[in-house]
Amino acid sequence: MSRxxxxxxxxxxxxxxxxxxxxxxxxxxxxxxxxxxLMHDSADERIDCTGLTILPGVIDTQVHFREPGLxxxxxxxxxxxxxxxxxxxxxxxxxxxxxxxxxxETFEDKIARATNRMHCDFAFYIGGTKDNVxxxxxxxxxxxxxxxxxxxxSSTGSLLVADDDGVEAILSAISRRAAFHxxxxxxxxxRKNLRVEGDPSSHPVWRDPQAALQCTQRLVRLARKTGxxxxxxxxxxxxxxxxxxxxxxxASVEVTPHHLTLDxxxxxxxGTYVQMNPPVRDxxxxxxxxxxxxxxxxxxxxxxxxxxxxxxxxxxYPASPSGMTGVQTLVPIMLDHxxxxxxxxxxxxxxxxxxPQRLFNxxxxxxxxxxxxxxxxxxxxxxxxxxxxxxxxxxxxxTPYDGVSVTGWPIGTVIRGNKVMWDGELVTPAQGQPIRxxxxxxxxAD
Numbered sequence: 001m002s003r004x005x006x007x008x009x010x011x012x013x014x015x016x017x018x019x020x021x022x023x024x025x026x027x028x029x030x031x032x033x034x035x036x037x038l039m040h041d042s043a044d045e046r047i048d049c050t051g052l053t054i055l056p057g058v059i060d061t062q063v064h065f066r067e068p069g070l071x072x073x074x075x076x077x078x079x080x081x082x083x084x085x086x087x088x089x090x091x092x093x094x095x096x097x098x099x100x101x102x103x104x105e106t107f108e109d110k111i112a113r114a115t116n117r118m119h120c121d122f123a124f125y126i127g128g129t130k131d132n133v134x135x136x137x138x139x140x141x142x143x144x145x146x147x148x149x150x151x152x153x154s155s156t157g158s159l160l161v162a163d164d165d166g167v168e169a170i171l172s173a174i175s176r177r178a179a180f181h182x183x184x185x186x187x188x189x190x191r192k193n194l195r196v197e198g199d200p201s202s203h204p205v206w207r208d209p210q211a212a213l214q215c216t217q218r219l220v221r222l223a224r225k226t227g228x229x230x231x232x233x234x235x236x237x238x239x240x241x242x243x244x245x246x247x248x249x250x251a252s253v254e255v256t257p258h259h260l261t262l263d264x265x266x267x268x269x270x271g272t273y274v275q276m277n278p279p280v281r282d283x284x285x286x287x288x289x290x291x292x293x294x295x296x297x298x299x300x301x302x303x304x305x306x307x308x309x310x311x312x313x314x315x316x317y318p319a320s321p322s323g324m325t326g327v328q329t330l331v332p333i334m335l336d337h338x339x340x341x342x343x344x345x346x347x348x349x350x351x352x353x354x355x356p357q358r359l360f361n362x363x364x365x366x367x368x369x370x371x372x373x374x375x376x377x378x379x380x381x382x383x384x385x386x387x388x389x390x391x392x393x394x395x396x397x398x399t400p401y402d403g404v405s406v407t408g409w410p411i412g413t414v415i416r417g418n419k420v421m422w423d424g425e426l427v428t429p430a431q432g433q434p435i436r437x438x439x440x441x442x443x444x445a446d
Contacts, residue, residue, distance in 0.1 A: 002040050002041050002042060003026065003033075003034065003038075003041045003042075004041065004042045004043065005026035005027055005028055005033060005034070005038070005041060005042070005043040005044075006027050006028050006029065006043065006044050006045070006417060007026075007027045007043055007044065007045045007046070007047065007374075007417060007419075008024055008025065008026050008027070008038050008041065008043040008045075008046045008047070009024065009025045009027075009047050009049050009054060009376065009378075009414075010024040010038065010039070010046055010047070010048060010049060010050075011024070011048055011049050011050035011051075012024075012025075012049030012050070012052045012053065012054040012378065013052070013053045013054065014035070014053075014054050014368055015053065015054070015055050015056070015345055015346060015349050015368075016035075016056065016367060016368035016369065017367065017368075017369060019346075020345065020346065023035050023036055023037070024036060024037060024038035024039070025038075025054065025368065025374070025376070026038050026041060026043070027374040027417045029417070030373060030374055030416035030417035030418070031364075031371060031372065031373060031374055031416075031417070032368065032369060032370050032371065032372050032373075032374050033370065034370065035368065035369075035370060047419070049378060051380070052378050052379065052380055052411055052412075053345070053378070053379050053380070053381050054368065054376050054377075054378050055345075055348075055349055055352075055353065055368075055376070055377040055378070055379060056349060056353035056354070056366055056367050056368045056375065056376070056377070057088075057089030057090060057353065057365065057366075057373075057375025057376055057377050057413075057414070057415065058087055058088045058089060058090075058330070058331055058352040058353060058377045059088070059089065059090040059091070059092075059352060059353060059356040059357075059362075059365065059366065060083065060088045060090070060091045060092070060301075060302055060303050060305070060327050060330055060352075061091075061092040061146070061254065061300055061302045061356050061360070062092060062094065062179075062233060062234070062254065062256075062302030062303065062304045062305075063079060063083070063091045063092065063093050063094065063302075063303060063304075063305040063306075063326075063327050064093070064094045064096065064304075064305060064306040064307070064323070065078075065079035065080070065091075065093050065305075066079070066097065066307065067079075067097065067110075067113060068097055068098065068099070068109070068110075068113070069097050069098025069099065070097065070098055072309065072395070073307050073308055073309055073312075073395060073396060074307045074394055074395050074396065075395070076093075076110075076113055076114050076117060076118050076122075077117055077118065077119070077430065078393060078394060078395045079091075079093075079118075079305065079307075079327065079394065080114075080118035080119040080120045080122070080430070080432060081119050081393045081426065082305075082325070082327050082328040082392065082393040082394045083119065083120045083327045083328065084119045084120050084413040084415070084420045084421045084426070085328055085391075085393050085410075085413075085421055085424070085426070086327060086328035086329060086330060086331050086332070086410055087331040087377040087378075087379065087410025087411075087412075087413050087421075088120060088327055088328075088330065088331065088377070088413070089120055089121065089375040089376070089377060089413055089414070089415045090120055090121040090122065090123075090365060090375065090415075090435055091120055091121075091122050091123075091327065092122075092123045092124070092125060092146040092302075092356075092360075092435075093110075093122060093123070093124050093125070094125055094149060095124070095125050095126060095127035095149055095159065096127065096151070096159050097110075100127050100129075100159055101124060101125070101126060101127050102126065102127040102128075102129055102131075102132050102159075103132065103135070103139075104135070104138075104139060104142065107124060107126055107139065107142055107145065108142070110124050111124065111143070111144050111434060114432055114434075115432065115433060115434065116430060116431055116432065116433075117430050117432065118430060118432030119420055119426070119430045119431075119432055120413075120415060120420070120432055121365075121375070121415060121416070121432055121433050121434070121435050122144070122432055122433075122434060122435060123144050123145065123146035123434065123435040123437070124144060124145060124146060125145070125146050125147060125148065125149035125179060126139045126140060126142070126145055126147075126148055126149070127148075127149055127150075127151075127159045128148040128149065128150040128161060128170040128174075128178065129159065129161060130161060130166045130169070133169050133170055133173050134173070136148055136170065136173045136174050137173055137174060137175065140174050140175070140176050140440075141176075141439075141440045142440075143434055143436070143440070143442060144434030144435065145437075145440065146179075146360060146435075146437075147174075147176045147177055147178055147179060147231075147360070148170065148174055148176070148178040148179070149178070149179045149180075149181075150167060150170060150178060150179070150180050150181070151180075151181040152167065152180055152181060152182055152183065152184070152185060152215050152218075152219065153181055153182070153183025153184060153185050153188055153207075153211070153215060153277070153278075154185055154188065160185065162185035162186065164218060164222060167218075167219065167222050168222050168225065168226060171222055171223060171226040171228045171230075172226050172228075174228065175228075175439075176229075176439055176440075177229040177230065177231050177252065177359060177360065178228070178229070178230055178231065179230075179231040179233055179254075180219055180230055180231065180232055180233060181233055181234070181277070182212060182215040182216045182219055182232050182233070182240075183207060183211050183212055183215050183277065183278055184210075184211045184212075184214045184215040184218070185215075187208075187210065187211040187214060187215075188206070188207060188211055191206050191207075191208065191211070192206065194206045195317070195318045196317075197316065197317070197318070198316045198317055199317060200267055200271050200272045200274070200275050200317040200320065201264065201267035201268075202317070203267075203275050203279045203317065203318075203322075204264070204279035204280065204281050204282075207277065207278055207279050209236075209237040209238075209239055209281065209285065211278075212235075212236055212237050212239075212240055212278050213237055213239045213240055213243065216232055216240050216243060216244065217243065219232065219251075220243075220244070220247045220250065220251055223247075223250040223251065224247075224250060228250070229250060229251075229252070230250060230251050230252070231251070231252045231253075231254065231359065232244065232251055232252070232253055232254065233254045233302065233304070234254060234255070234256050234259065234276075234278060234302065234304050235253055235254065235255050235259070235289060235292070235298070236259050236278040236279060236280075236281055236285065236289070237278075237281065237285050237288065237289075238284065238285050238287070238288020238289065238291070239288075241253075241288050241289060241291060241292035241297050241298070242288075244292075244297055245292075245295070245297045248297070252299045252300070252359050253292065253297055253298050253299050253300075254298070254299065254300050254301070254302045255289050255292065255293065255298045255300075255301060255302075256301065256302060256303060256304050256326070257301065257303060257326060257329065257330055257333045257334055258274075258276065258280060258304070258324065258326065258400065259280060259281075259285075259286065259289050260286065260289055260290060260293070260334075260337065261286075261333055261337075262274060262280045262286075262400065263280065263281070263282055263283040263285075263286050264280070264281065264282040264283070266280055266400070267280075270400055271317075272313050272314070272315070272316075272317055272320035273313055273324065273398070273400055274324065274400055275313075275317065275320055275321075275322045275323075275324075276304070276306070276322050276323060276324060277322040277323075290342065293342075293343055293347070293351075294343070298351070299351070299355050299358075299359060300351050300352070300355035300356055300359065301330065301334065301348075301351040301352050301355075303326030303327045303329075303330045304323075304326060305324075305325055305326040305327035305328075305394075306322070306323030306324060306325075306326070307323060307324070307325045307394050307395065307396035308321045308323050308324075308396060309395070309396055309397075310396070310397070310398060313398075324399070324400050325392060325394045325396050325398065325399050325400075326399075327394075328391070328392055328393060328394065328399070329387060329399055329401050330352075331377065331379065331408075331410045332385065332387060332406045332408060332409055332410065333387075333401060333404075333406065334348055334352075335348070335379060335381065335406065335407070335408025335409070336406035336407055336408055338381070338408060339381065339407040339408050345381075353366045353367065354366055354367065360437060361437050361438040361439045362435060362436070362437060362438070363435075363436040363437060363438045363441060364436070365435060365436075373415075373416050373417075374414060374416060374417040375414065375415055375416065376412065376413075376414035377410060377412075377413060377414075378410070378411045378412035378413075378414065379408060379409060379410050379411055380408070380409050380411050381407075381408050382407065382408075383407070383408065383409040383411075384405065384406070384407050384409075385405070385406060385409050386403060386404065386405045386406075387399060387401040387402060387403070387404050387405075387406060388402055388403070389402045411423055415431070415432075416431075416433070418431055
């Protein structure tokens with residue numbers, strides 16, 4: 001007996017819990033309703049994916065979309081447009097905005113700004129501070145909250161909890177996995193004199209590997225003391241990968257495309273445009289992070305999309321701000337690594353879909369499975385393209401990968417059954433909704 005679907009994506013190669021193989025996907029009311037051979041079934045729309053590979057929707061768990069307060073660099077609409085143009089179906093956005101996202105009022109304001117205005121689905125982190133510790137147990141359970149984010153080292157914005165007592169108080173108060181920017185602020189203050197005026201290559205000398213490792217060691221000790229789960233963002237050193245391998249029961253690990261792709265030679269080519277916190281380091285650290293990908297210590301990929309305008313990045317170091325665009329280039333840069341044999345396609349999926357679902361208990365996202373949201377990232381693994389600034393949808397309008405040729409390209413972005421981007425065109429108006437988390441599901445009336 002034939003069935004009728006809203007949409008059938010047919011003829012593609014799926015990457016899911018069954019491995020890699022050909023199958024059709026039938027969608028009803030935004031959810032995956034069937035997987036298999038659906039050539040005898042009918043649909044309002046049948047989309048031919050012959051020659052294409054269908055991945056679970058890519059989730060970028062670290063972006064800075066700058067709204068409110070820094071909207072000249074980026075806003076929720078432009079940042080999410082960049083996301084879907086790059087094949088990303090969902091994002092976790094960071095709290096270092098102006099005002100800081102540290103209260104119920106500021107958090108719910110962002111949810112209201114984003115709903116049906118962002119092009120992808122979204123969750124927002126709540127910032128952890130010494131002043132809002134008492135409110136964090138309630139704030140981390142708000143609908144659409146990805147959890148608590150703490151800056152142990154100073155970066156863009158004014159969120160900072162540098163001392164052990166402050167971090168311990170936050171961990172003691174909360175129940176969900178908390179995310180950390182792990183650089184030792186005390187060491188950074190001591191070493192500020194190592195910054196060389198006009199020389200961004202001194203950035204990783206100032207923010208050295210020891211500043212990262214020292215802070216991560218402190219953080220793990222506090223996680224063990226409080227019995228809580230931590231998520232260490234944007235690992236930049238080989239030493240942290242080795243250290244964290246012994247602490248996977250409490251610590252999950254994020255790595256970024258730029259720390260996996262760029263090395264110290266990028267400072268000669270890009271200057272302040274490669275300036276990030278924590279820094280891009282030398283090839284030895286890059287290879288150490290790749291070892292973490294290969295051996296499973298690294299759990300997920302996040303872009304750390306942190307845009308600044310050209311006139312800001314063109315200021316002489318160290319007056320130049322740290323951060324670069326990344327949400328739109330995550331998929332093509334990493335697919336190029338897949339094609340080069342540095343990681344398997346299934347490992348890429350694990351780090352961008354299954355990993356976020358597993359670590360953060362996403363409800364009905366992160367898998368191509370019946371009953372899940374029909375979030376799909378559809379790619380052409382053989383397509384060769386050259387990344388260009390003109391393609392970048394961010395308000396910043398630039399990428400450190402301008403002129404870089406890649407193999408593997410996002411063709412379609414499907415979110416809850418809606419075909420949002422197809423072959424470089426935005427084809428559906430913004431319909432973004434908050435991501436739901438199994439730990440904080442709201443009760444529903446019968």
